[in-house]
Amino acid sequence: MMGTYTYSAPAATAKRSTVGGYDAPDGVEIRGRYDQEFAKILSRDALQFVAELQREFRNRIRFALESRREAKARYNDGAVPGFDPATRVIRDADWTCAPVPPAVADRRVEITGPVGRKMIINALNSGAKVFMADFEDALSPTWENLMRGQVNLRDAVDGTISFQDKARNRVYKLNDNTAKLFVRPRGWHLPESHILIDGEPATGCLVDFGLYFYHNYAAFRRTQGAGFGPFFYLPKMEHSREAKIWNSVFERAEKMAGIETGSIRATVLIETLPAAFQMNEILYELRDHSVGLNCGRWDYIFSYVKTFQSHPDRLLPDRVQVGMAQHFMRSYSDLLISTCHRRGVHAMGGMAAQIPIRDDPEANEAAVELVRKDKHREAKAGHDGTWAAHPGLIPACNEVFTAVMGSSPNQIQSMKREEAYSAITEEDLLQRPRGVRTMEGLRLNTRVGIQYVAAWLTGTGSVPLYNLMEDAATAEISRVQNWQWIRYNVELDGDGLGVKVNREVFWRVVEEEMARIEKEVGKDKFRKGMYKEASRIFTRQCTAKVLDDFLTLDAYNNIVLHFPRGGSKL
Incomplete structure (x- = not known):
């Protein structure tokens, strides 16, 4: 984990590395397999940009991760998360984030998946409004996956991506109309051990963000529509100090590229229990770069157990019973919606993880009906869009959200839920889950x-x-x-x-x-x-x-x- 490594050489005295044929700048060593296509991504200037991000922000990242460990120790000693009295002025003040760019105003259905070449093409062609290309939970971070993913995204952004499926004798290419592309880098805690900067493994998310941004920001703005970009999803945060680091990273990148502040936009996944009490503060830190929050409900359940690992009175029932009907989950969703709409940005719903059951039409229809009911609940509650894990679910999700929203691109203006916001308490977010353990x-x-x-x-x-x-x-x-x-x-x-x-x-x-x-x-x-x-x-x-x-x-x-x-x- 970051914070446990020691430096082997400062940047000023490190020798230039050409390991495996890569042209790396001073202080940077590449230990991954050499590949000519990877070398175009790992250019000297791109690596220099990543190294500069690492050097500028590594101490702040260490402090943020150490603060996580201190919070964990408090919870293990019996404390519980809550709203921070020191930032009440931010929660109570009347402010909004920068206006949502027209290019991503309508996000009623988003599809997510890893950065494989065929996956990217199919997802962009799927009919969803947004495709979130994932370097995090949906990707095993092997060197091949990470670097090939950067190559694939570069080709997708410039519109040249194709894939030949020899087994099916078929060539996959992009349609004329495609989903808007968001990218999710890894969380702050994950290292990239194939790239050493000043003798320590690079921070994984800075590698993912830095390489993607460096190679694509100009082309992205030409191909993704009017307004702003690139667009990102930010995972696993626990506190607004982590959002503040991301905001500084974005400002640093915009300055390097010579583009206006606020060009980069990001949605933050609220997928840790501590972050549920920091929604306003997270949006405030990213207010020039935000396009909302997302209910990352699977990681949120994981975080509930992790946060209360030393609390035997908060045991979860079977995981299949921990759905949005649980009071603490519904309260989390309602608070996210009211917070986002109060601040003028999207409130995105959770993942529909079902996949088509091709050999059993009756079971498949039953599964799709469950998706419809879940998405109807999200749309009626006020979410502006939702996630699907498979293209086969997109028509059902789209139908449900369109039935509720009509031709409006979102529900931001029509559903500013001040009363719901004020009614949700710490106790609501912490209520013990109910159910059986089998x-x-x-x-x-x-x-x-x-x-x-x-x-x-x-x-x-x-x-x-x-x-x-x-x-x-x-x-x-x-x-x-x-x-x-x-x-x-x-x-x-x-x-x-x-x-x-x-x-x-x-x-x-x-x-x-x-x-x-x-x-x-x-x-x-x-x-x-x-x-x-x-x-x-x-x-x-x-x-x-x-x-x-x-x-x-x-x-x-x-x-x-x-x-x-x-x-x-x-």
Whole structure:
């Protein structure tokens, strides 16, 4: 994690690196595989820009992450998050963010996915208003995935991207009308160990943002419509001080590019419990660069468990029961809507994770109907748009939001919910979730967690499992819920009535679910896959004495491959 590395050489004395053929500036060392296409992305000037961002902001990032650790210690000692009295003046004051650019005024349906070439083309052609290209939860951050993703996005922005599917004898290209492109970089906590700056791994999000912005800001403005751009989604923040860093990064980038302040726009995912109490403050720090907030509800559930890991009175029920009907989840959504509309920006809804069930039309229609009901709830509550994980859900989502919003691009002006805003209290956001904890819940967590980690280790960060699209956020829910139940020796309901979850029970479940996974995927695929290593990682995390902050941090070293000067793996 950032903050634990030491410098090996200051920038002023570091020697120029040409490892693997990359033309790196002083103080920068590239340890990833050399590739001619990657070298165009990792140009000397682009790397210099990333290095300047790292040097300017690394101390502020360290302080922000240390502040997270201090807050975690307070919660572990019995404290709970709440609204900060010191920033009440910001919450109470009458201010608004910069006007929403016309190019992204209508965001009623957004699709998300990793930065694979075919995925980008299909998502931009999907009929959604926005495609969020993801370097974070939906991507396994291998060197190949990250650099190939930058190449793909560069080609998408300049309109030249294509993909030849030889198996289907088909060439994929962009349509005339495409979704607007947003990019989600990694969170502050994730390093990029293939790029060293002054002897320490670079901050992953500054690599993702810096390379993408440097190569695309000019072309982006030509191709994405009138107004502003590039556009971003910002993940995993816990406090407005982290938003303030991003605002400074944006201002630094705009100054470098010679474009006006406010050209870059970003939506912040409110996906941590502490951030729910900081919505106004986050928007205030980004007020010249904001286009709203998003209910990142899967990570939010994960964060609820992580925040209250030392509070045995706040155990979650089975993850399938923790939906928006839970009072603390509905309150979080209502507060986000009222806050965003009060400040003049979008309030985006959560993910529809269902995927088409092609071999069972009746089950597929039932799944789509669940999506319709969820999206109707979001639209009637006042959300300006929503997320879908699969193109097949876009027509249903679009239909529901259009039925509520009509021809209006959003609900910002028509639904300024002052009364709802003032009515939501700390107690509403912290109310204990209700429901049962079952053996099937424990089994599902284990089965999903192991299969997701196995896919992630082999380079896939978005995985269809049991008719849902799983990413790192849902795997994290599985992990921390198992950990919580084991730590507090939870007694199960339902079929597991009377069983108390301990390590022995969990290990037996792991053994049985591994056998089920092998049966489901087939012996050959199971043998060739990373399932056993994934099981070791997932089991270790679920039974650890101290809960790791992030599953992917522990697993990251398994996908880091360093190459020396000649381009061969170390």
